Amino acid sequence: MELLDGKVTANAVLEELTEAVNQMKAEGKRAPHLAAILVGNDGASLTYVGGKVKACERVGFESSLIRMPEETTEEELLSKVAELNADDSIDGFIVQLPLPKHINEDKVVQAVAPEKDVDGFHPVNVGRMALGLPSFLSATPYGIVQLLERYKIPTEGKHCVIIGRSNIVGSPMSILMRRNAHPGNCTVTVTHSRTKDLAAFTRDADILIVALGRPEFVTADMVKEGAVVIDVGITRVEDTSRPKGYRVTGDVKFDEVAPKSSFITPVPGGVGRMTIASLMMNTLMAARKEIYP
Numbered sequence: 001m002e003l004l005d006g007k008v009t010a011n012a013v014l015e016e017l018t019e020a021v022n023q024m025k026a027e028g029k030r031a032p033h034l035a036a037i038l039v040g041n042d043g044a045s046l047t048y049v050g051g052k053v054k055a056c057e058r059v060g061f062e063s064s065l066i067r068m069p070e071e072t073t074e075e076e077l078l079s080k081v082a083e084l085n086a087d088d089s090i091d092g093f094i095v096q097l098p099l100p101k102h103i104n105e106d107k108v109v110q111a112v113a114p115e116k117d118v119d120g121f122h123p124v125n126v127g128r129m130a131l132g133l134p135s136f137l138s139a140t141p142y143g144i145v146q147l148l149e150r151y152k153i154p155t156e157g158k159h160c161v162i163i164g165r166s167n168i169v170g171s172p173m174s175i176l177m178r179r180n181a182h183p184g185n186c187t188v189t190v191t192h193s194r195t196k197d198l199a200a201f202t203r204d205a206d207i208l209i210v211a212l213g214r215p216e217f218v219t220a221d222m223v224k225e226g227a228v229v230i231d232v233g234i235t236r237v238e239d240t241s242r243p244k245g246y247r248v249t250g251d252v253k254f255d256e257v258a259p260k261s262s263f264i265t266p267v268p269g270g271v272g273r274m275t276i277a278s279l280m281m282n283t284l285m286a287a288r289k290e291i292y293p
């Protein structure tokens, strides 16, 4: 078994980005600028956004964190999004999800200008990705593809089984794994909560990508010997022995699945690290106007 180390790989990506930013500055251009809107005080969201700001500092990007109170109205948020769309000093921005329940997330995602949508959530970017056109790729699936590529994991002709069909992970992941590219060219099965006999599918997977948000759901009996296992899950599980009172747990029972797998991502230190690195890559592409010239 070999660990797919998101920490090491993300560090390598961030090093490359630092070099690219230095190059831009040497050419007299300004550094890429990423903005993040955070509505409310959700602890996990604060941590995620904090990680993104730190990554910006590390690679030399400019960053702006725009905090709005929990009671922000949908109209106020949409007006902030319109402001950022029109601000030429900002190359890309994200609206940290989830949003408070009184705000329609779809409406907000669709209000972000596609050329600044570095999370890759806008229907135009998702549609372009599905058609194989240049687009911002959703950060988490893009990070997973990067991991597979950098560890030189063969994907062509493999059976890739995905647990979960969300708009931010499972669905875009299925598009990337079945596209005619490397990594890609898999035969893909997408499973979800209505799938009958889930284990019959997962046991046939050469590459198993797990994104359902249920801690330690995938057990050794559900995995084929030698499979590549990608654990996307991040759940805070109460743990009074830890200083913060919780630990972060993946969707895969790591201790028993790891010995059966050829490659596996740890949680933490796996996919999460790559998600941030991918967001940074998208921001650099936005600043260079590579997707939307």
Ligand code: NAP
Pocket (backbone or CB within 6 Å): 140, 163, 164, 165, 166, 167, 168, 169, 170, 191, 192, 193, 194, 195, 198, 211, 212, 213, 214, 232, 233, 234, 235, 271, 272, 273, 275
């Ligand atoms: P989500 O929107 O809640 O979607 C979960 C998916 O899992 C749904 O498609 C659901 O099916 C399916 N599902 C639920 N129970 C199932 C079961 N018993 N059997 C099979 N499928 C089942 O979640 P998400 O946003 O995709 O996130 C999934 C996990 O990844 C969470 O832990 C989240 O925190 C984590 N995540 C991590 C990163 C990262 O950077 N590492 C990024 C994003 C998300 P239905 O469609 O039928 O409801």
